[in-house]
Amino acid sequence: MARMNVRQMWAAKLAGKPLPAAVAAPKNAGLTAQQSLAVKPRAAFAGRVLGIDPSLRGTGLALIEFAAGRQPVLLRCQTVRVPTKLPMAVALAAIHRAVTAFLDGTDVRHVALEQTIFVQNFQTAQILGAARGAAMAAAALHGQPIFEYAPLRVKQAVVGAGRASKEQMARTVMALLGHGRTLALDEADAAGVALCHAFTWRE
Numbered sequence: 001m002a003r004m005n006v007r008q009m010w011a012a013k014l015a016g017k018p019l020p021a022a023v024a025a026p027k028n029a030g031l032t033a034q035q036s037l038a039v040k041p042r043a044a045f046a047g048r049v050l051g052i053d054p055s056l057r058g059t060g061l062a063l064i065e066f067a068a069g070r071q072p073v074l075l076r077c078q079t080v081r082v083p084t085k086l087p088m089a090v091a092l093a094a095i096h097r098a099v100t101a102f103l104d105g106t107d108v109r110h111v112a113l114e115q116t117i118f119v120q121n122f123q124t125a126q127i128l129g130a131a132r133g134a135a136m137a138a139a140a141l142h143g144q145p146i147f148e149y150a151p152l153r154v155k156q157a158v159v160g161a162g163r164a165s166k167e168q169m170a171r172t173v174m175a176l177l178g179h180g181r182t183l184a185l186d187e188a189d190a191a192g193v194a195l196c197h198a199f200t201w202r203e
Contacts, residue, residue, distance in 0.1 A: 045198040045199075045201050046067055047066060047107075048064065048065045048109055049063075049066065049109065049111070049112055049194040049197050049198055050099070050103065050110075050194065051064065051112050051113075051190040051191055051193040051194030051195070052099065052112070052114070052139075053114050053187075053189035053190040053192075053193060054113060054116075054128065055128070056088065056091050056092075056127050056128070056130065056131045057083075057091060058080065058081055059079070059080040059098065060077075060078075060079050060080075060184070060186030060188070060189050060191075061076075061077060061098060061099065061102055061190050062074060062077040062183075062187055062190035062191035062193075062194055063102055063106065064191060064195065064198070071178050072176060072195065074177045074191060075106075077183065077184075077187040078098060079184050079186045080094055082094050088127070091131070092130055092134040093134075095131055095134040095135055095138075096134045096138045097138075099134075099135050099138035099139060100142070103138070103142045108144060110145050110147060110197060110201075111139040111144045112146075112147045112149060112193045112194050112197035113136065113146065113148050114148075114149060114151055114193045115149060115150045115151070116128045116129065117151060147201070149196050154169075154189075154192050154193055155169060155192075157195070157196040157200050158172055158173060158176070158195050166185045166189065167185070169188055169189065170182070170185055170188035172192075173188045173192050174188070177191065
């Protein structure tokens, strides 16, 4: 049987499919019966996750529902487009309103954001930080638990390669979701963050 990569293993686990014996059991092979009972398998994440890829002029949002034994379902997605001619304050307000609209009246369990790791200069860092702040404030006002993930971790969890391109990420996300139409890159990134959270979250 071909060796499964990390993404395939998590996808199989979320779908409730059995893992190959060589993958499922080796770590417990040397344990006593009592020790083996103490090792609890990771329960598949269940519930709705709002994934957010923050950007001042193009924040991506994706709401995904996870359930044991079922493929993740993309319920809703959006790219918050704000023209460059409008001031920064207007863009931040648009991000806040959009996140609020996704959370209002929906049973969202967690909110997952992509972290900003590398920026070209201090001004860019300030702008991205402000966009993240607007999204996080909206989620916090709804009392939502907020989780942050580095882009490298998201790509590794979803694609299985930390240097995957945005296009490769989009294709993999659509395959995992069984989504018919092509997602915008920012929406695919947001969906990727939500998938990463469900794949790696520990209670």
